[in-house]
Amino acid sequence: MTDLPTLDALRHRDATDVLAAFRSEFVLPEGMIYFDGNSLGPAPKEALSELEQAARQEWSQDLIRSWNSANWFQLPLELGDRIGAIIGAAAGQVAVSDSTSINIFKALSAALSLRPGRGTILAEASSFPTDLYIAEGLVATRPGLTLRLEGVDGARIEEMLDDDVAVVLLNHVNYRSGSLLDMAALTAKIHAAGALVIWDLCHSAGAVPIELDGAHADFAVGCSYKYLNGGPGAPAFLYAATRHHAELSQPLSGWWGHARPFAFETRYDAHQGIAKFLCGTQPILSLRALKGALAMWERVDMAALRAKSQSLTDLFIALVENRCAGHGLVLQTTRDRDLRGSQVSFSHPEAYPVMQALIERNVIGDFRAPDVLRFGFTPLYLSHEDVWNAVEILREVLDSGIWREPRFAARSAVT
Amino acid sequence: MTDLPTLDALRHRDATDVLAAFRSEFVLPEGMIYFDGNSLGPAPKEALSELEQAARQEWSQDLIRSWNSANWFQLPLELGDRIGAIIGAAAGQVAVSDSTSINIFKALSAALSLRPGRGTILAEASSFPTDLYIAEGLVATRPGLTLRLEGVDGARIEEMLDDDVAVVLLNHVNYRSGSLLDMAALTAKIHAAGALVIWDLCHSAGAVPIELDGAHADFAVGCSYKYLNGGPGAPAFLYAATRHHAELSQPLSGWWGHARPFAFETRYDAHQGIAKFLCGTQPILSLRALKGALAMWERVDMAALRAKSQSLTDLFIALVENRCAGHGLVLQTTRDRDLRGSQVSFSHPEAYPVMQALIERNVIGDFRAPDVLRFGFTPLYLSHEDVWNAVEILREVLDSGIWREPRFAARSAVT
The missing domain is CATH 3.90.1150.10 (Aspartate Aminotransferase, domain 1)
Incomplete structure (x- = not known):
């Protein structure tokens, strides 16, 4: 050449x-040349200093009061908005919590709740496997649902769409091949068939420009420990477009998703915003490292x-x-x-x-x-x-x- | 007096x-007198030093290799066995991952998979609310299931048991009153009615002697950030008795619960042990702090x-x-x-x-x-x-x- x-x-x-x-x-x-930031991003110095502050001051010295004084309870939505700014989502549509796998379960459940007459989930067989395993686990507990993988190709999704498809789960960038799908075009095709889309952004968030709102996406999930450098196993994120919030439901309805979590009521009453995707208490130390890692992105x-x-x-x-x-x-x-x-x-x-x-x-x-x-x-x-x-x-x-x-x-x- | x-x-x-x-x-x-170890345990010095090792050496210097060299991938079961020793569970029956709420969802689902002909979940209205919210969320997605709370009193559970009860969810120590239930006696009564039991140990693990195996318990869940001092929001644990492992299933079937997670197969094939309760990638920094916190318990x-x-x-x-x-x-x-x-x-x-x-x-x-x-x-x-x-x-x-x-x-x- x-x-x-x-x-x-x-x-x-x-x-x-x-x-x-x-x-x-x-x-x-x-001396290291690191091409594995798509598996585990390296440590931002700000992540390490925030983690130390969280451990040595907030946990060790301020203890239980840090839920208020250090805004621990607000971290899932605060960090959600920060990630939202990186993936083209206006505020109030992204929550950081749990793992990508758990968030796929929530997003699939939410999409199904919005399409009650439809019984098919489409996902590419080439997806990162946990996406498929979660869909399989969900389908196994819901009689009448079908998961279709074979022959599903994101780039030609229209060939598989019919009026039984409730939701399509697509990997924005394929974890193995690195192929990037056209989010706006495919979302439009899926919507034209009356279905909803969930974008798995694990291999694209922080790696390519993303416009979730601009593409009229319905849901997205992704991890924060690859290109976002949040630390090993840092909590994942979930995006749900505001237009769906009021109507959807999801079954991982823990107390953090309640409209009044500290009223300790016996019946669940879902928060009306993105917080309805929160479930249980989150790993604060990991979230605080992630907070430090996200700080640089305002300048990128x-x-x-x-x-x-x-x-x-x-x-x-x-x-x-x-x-x-x-x-x-x-x-x-x-x-x-x-x-x-x-x-x-x-x-x-x-x-x-x-x-x-x-x-x-x-x-x-x-x-x-x-x-x-x-x-x-x-x-x-x-x-x-x-x-x-x-x-x-x-x-x-x-x-x-x-x-x-x-x-x-x-x-x-x-x- | x-x-x-x-x-x-x-x-x-x-x-x-x-x-x-x-x-x-x-x-x-x-100068502080701290009576809130049942909400957030204070920082063990060993937890802080392990966290620093995890952040400064394992993440920052060893990076992706730490999944092997620091045994990150094994932490959920390694720490599970350590907690097992505190709650009377032989090795191989406890996994540490996710939140208590998520683990209640898994345990309820698993119990229902073992009692397919039964359609009632019993839980005390006085339970910590997230237990109830999760049961309510699960029931809402499964036609034919019923959740009964009103009139359910753990200490007199036999009055509510009938042959439609699949599973009883009980709080070992009540979060508000501090009442302690008799695990062995109530488990026996529940088994006599053909049902299974899930013990929520959030307010008893590390606070009172517990013999899960000795009581023939079926399932248990609990958090690690109260009396176990694992750090704010540290991952929770789930116990499932070995006798149930082969037969049960649960729908949060992410890749960490696969028999061969790194084979990247398209179909889920559940691990046959307690690992089948694992789902997605776990927050390693929080797990490493917990590992340090658990070290002292061998001597308690x-x-x-x-x-x-x-x-x-x-x-x-x-x-x-x-x-x-x-x-x-x-x-x-x-x-x-x-x-x-x-x-x-x-x-x-x-x-x-x-x-x-x-x-x-x-x-x-x-x-x-x-x-x-x-x-x-x-x-x-x-x-x-x-x-x-x-x-x-x-x-x-x-x-x-x-x-x-x-x-x-x-x-x-x-x-």
């Missing part, structure tokens, strides 16, 4: 990068983020295909940058040991069964020079064949 | 207290804990009724120490401002609507002298009438 940039040219791009200053807001281990230009993300992923594809040719890597992500999230996946027959050898050299991506090497690109802390260096290390791993050493083949409990 | 002990006698009791050394393992603000003698708890609550009742007589306080907790948890409640027509005035004087209890002053007694850090001093301060608040000052009447968002 004659159009490959030189390292000098890349350094020039990095020198003029408007997002470059964000790198200093993260703790990044010396999402158009600049998207432009840099596309520049990094384009570069990675071009460099890998040039430098690592002949080693059996096959691109699994689209070459069309407008249909790509902020990740690039390559398949390789021995993807697991290759990734282990890379990790040993401090280039961190991850393996996804059965044969995928997955690389996430976070424009807030990765540079073009990082990409260059990582590809050089990948080339050395492949050229040397070191990944064939038996120690790289041993599977960990969590792969 | 002629049998009131003197302060000297109380100091002597404290000097021979076998649990006294635990106080130094907590961070307790200078539960019989000594119970004896001291009864000594403290007996003393509090005797002192309040003697020193604060004539001020309208009415004991709401039983005088029978064997039917009492580790808390004492008094009603007062102006309970809210009285508690606010006490809190201003660094005696921390809490108010429960509409008229209850609630005091929790944690034997690991409270002394008999603390109880004496707190009652003296309560007496001053009541004698002086300072609680009538308008500033104590203003309600906080969270009361």
Whole structure:
């Protein structure tokens, strides 16, 4: 390829990068090139300091009074609005609580409550599996409901829509391939068939510009520990459009979703706003770290983020295909940058040991069964020079064949 | 009352207290007497150091590798076994995850899956409300199910049992009155009627000796942020007896409950053990603090804990009724120490401002609507002298009438 940039040219791009200053807001281990921000984002310094404040002052010294004085009870909606600003949702439509899986259960239940005459849930078989497992669990307890996966393709959803479809659950960016769906166009098609849509934003929130309100989306869910850097297992979020709030119901009706939680009434009376999606007491320490992580996002230009993300992923594809040719890597992500999230996946027959050898050299991506090497690109802390260096290390791993050493083949409990 | 002990006698009791050394393992603000460990336990020093290790090393430096190297993925079952040891459950029957509310939903669903021909859930109207709200939410999505609250009294549960009752949800210690139910006797009565039982241990775990296995309990749930001191909103636990594991199902079937979560299969195949109650990714920072908090429990003698708890609550009742007589306080907790948890409640027509005035004087209890002053007694850090001093301060608040000052009447968002 004659159009490959030189390292000098890349350094020039990095020198003029408007997002470059964000790198200093993260703790990044010396010498590591981290392509796993789409699995676990690194620690923002502000997240660590907020966590320490929460632990050492609010819990240790102020104790029970912090529910008021530190606004602990308001964190789910306060952080919801902050995430809302990142995903194109006006205030009052996002709640942060529980896990993505639990929130999918709530959103599916809510959608079904709004479409009582319909009995089909559509989801792509290529979805992140927990989405499917939750839908399967819900369907198993509701006679008359059907879950359809086979043949469902988000990009051609209209082929599967009929007047029994109540709700469609779509992954905005596919966790394995990195494909990005057209939210506004698909939402319109789903609405035209009288159905509702739930967007799973786990691999797009904080990675690509999102306009939930602009797309007239109904529901969305996502996690906060990938591109939003909230910390391992940080609570997830749920978006529900205001127009649906009054009418919908969901069965995980714990006391935090009550209109008057501290009146301790015996009967449930749902809050009329987004708080009706809250359930039980939330893990405050994890929420406080997330609060710190979200602070930087007010200063992030999402158009600049998207432009840099596309520049990094384009570069990675071009460099890998040039430098690592002949080693059996096959691109699994689209070459069309407008249909790509902020990740690039390559398949390789021995993807697991290759990734282990890379990790040993401090280039961190991850393996996804059965044969995928997955690389996430976070424009807030990765540079073009990082990409260059990582590809050089990948080339050395492949050229040397070191990944064939038996120690790289041993599977960990969590792969 | 002629049998009131003197302060000297109380100091002597404290000097021979076998649990006294635990106080130094907590961070307790200078001058505070904390009777709210049944709402938010104070910070164990080990919890703070584990949290710091999790944030500064595991997240910040080791990043994604900590899922393996720090055993993050195993925390729900590892901590489950630790809590199991505190509540009389052999290994492999307790999982730590999500909130108490969510776990009640799972346990109710599981119990119903084991009693398919039965359609009634029994719960006491005096339960902590979220238990009722969750049962109500579940019933609303399952035609043919009934939730009965009115007239249900745990202590006389046999009067409500019939062959349509699938499951009984009971609060082991009542959150408001502090009454303690007889787990073994009531479980036997419920089983005799062919039903299953779920014990809510929120106000008893870590406060009284519990033998779930010994009582042949079916299910239990509870939180870890009260007497277990896991930190604000720390994840909750769920117990399911091994004999039920193979047969039961529950609909919150997220990927952490899959037999092979990292195989990324499209169909759910439930883990055959307690892990089938896991759902989505858990808040690791909060779990790591909890891990630190649980470390001390290996050294706690539960019989000594119970004896001291009864000594403290007996003393509090005797002192309040003697020193604060004539001020309208009415004991709401039983005088029978064997039917009492580790808390004492008094009603007062102006309970809210009285508690606010006490809190201003660094005696921390809490108010429960509409008229209850609630005091929790944690034997690991409270002394008999603390109880004496707190009652003296309560007496001053009541004698002086300072609680009538308008500033104590203003309600906080969270009361």
